[in-house]
Amino acid sequence: MGVIIYFLDAEITNLLKAWSAGDPAALDQLSQQVYDELRRMARRHMKGERQDNTLQTTALVHEVYLRLVDVTKVEWQQRAQFFAIAAQMMRRILVDAARARASHKRGRGAVRVNFDETAIVSPQPDRSMVALDDALSTFAEVAPRQAKVVELRYFGGLQEEEIVEVLKISPRTVRRDWDFARAWLARELS
Numbered sequence: 001m002g003v004i005i006y007f008l009d010a011e012i013t014n015l016l017k018a019w020s021a022g023d024p025a026a027l028d029q030l031s032q033q034v035y036d037e038l039r040r041m042a043r044r045h046m047k048g049e050r051q052d053n054t055l056q057t058t059a060l061v062h063e064v065y066l067r068l069v070d071v072t073k074v075e076w077q078q079r080a081q082f083f084a085i086a087a088q089m090m091r092r093i094l095v096d097a098a099r100a101r102a103s104h105k106r107g108r109g110a111v112r113v114n115f116d117e118t119a120i121v122s123p124q125p126d127r128s129m130v131a132l133d134d135a136l137s138t139f140a141e142v143a144p145r146q147a148k149v150v151e152l153r154y155f156g157g158l159q160e161e162e163i164v165e166v167l168k169i170s171p172r173t174v175r176r177d178w179d180f181a182r183a184w185l186a187r188e189l190s
Contacts, residue, residue: 009079016076031065038064038086041157045090055097064089080152080162087156095133135188139181145169146177150185153178 012033018026042060067089076082140147145167152158152166163174 012079012082013077016079016082020074020076027069034082034086035061037083041083041087041090044157045094045155055094060090060093063093078165080158080166083158083162084152084156084166087158088151091133091151091155094129098129098133131189132185135185138188139184143177143180143184146181146184149174149177150181 012030015026015030015033019030038061039057042057042064046055046057046060064086068086071085074085136147136150139150148167149163152163153160158166160171160174163169164171167174169177
């Protein structure tokens with residue numbers, strides 16, 4: 001199984017590099033390779049959304065895809081980097097949608113998100129996406145690398161090894177950053 005995953009990672013990395021070099025066929029092949037993973041990421045993000053939310057998983061994936069196609073100033077290096085950027089885009093799209101709904105409803109609650117990795121941030125299972133985004137933005141000013149670890153792990157769904165690869169830090173540093181971020185965000189959101 002590990003060999004297959006490595007082969008797929010290498011194939012995605014090669015397609016990303018070919019796309020960066022201007023090969024339009026690489027983008028079509030890449031889209032086929034990453035679509036299912038983008039849907040899984042979107043489903044994870046949408047799990048905490050309200051029942052009456054008009055933004056659906058497929059629409060979120062398509063919006064991310066449209067934004068990714070417009071990205072021209074990124075020199076793609078690896079699969080993890082691609083999914084990290086996709087995760088950032090999903091976060092921005094969901095937060096923007098939540099802010100828009102909240103402004104229309106005059107504060108009657110925006111988007112709910114279940115930050116459920118064993119109740120990482122809060123003893124309460126649901127938190128506002130906007131509140132989480134605000135707290136994470138504030139945290140990024142205090143501890144940018146640690147905030148990036150949260151973004152990659154929670155929003156991007158990246159594993160520890162992938163975060164190590166993207167941020168070029170040790171696994172131990174990733175774990176310390178994750179623990180520090182959880183404690184800081186728990187205090188901030190409580």
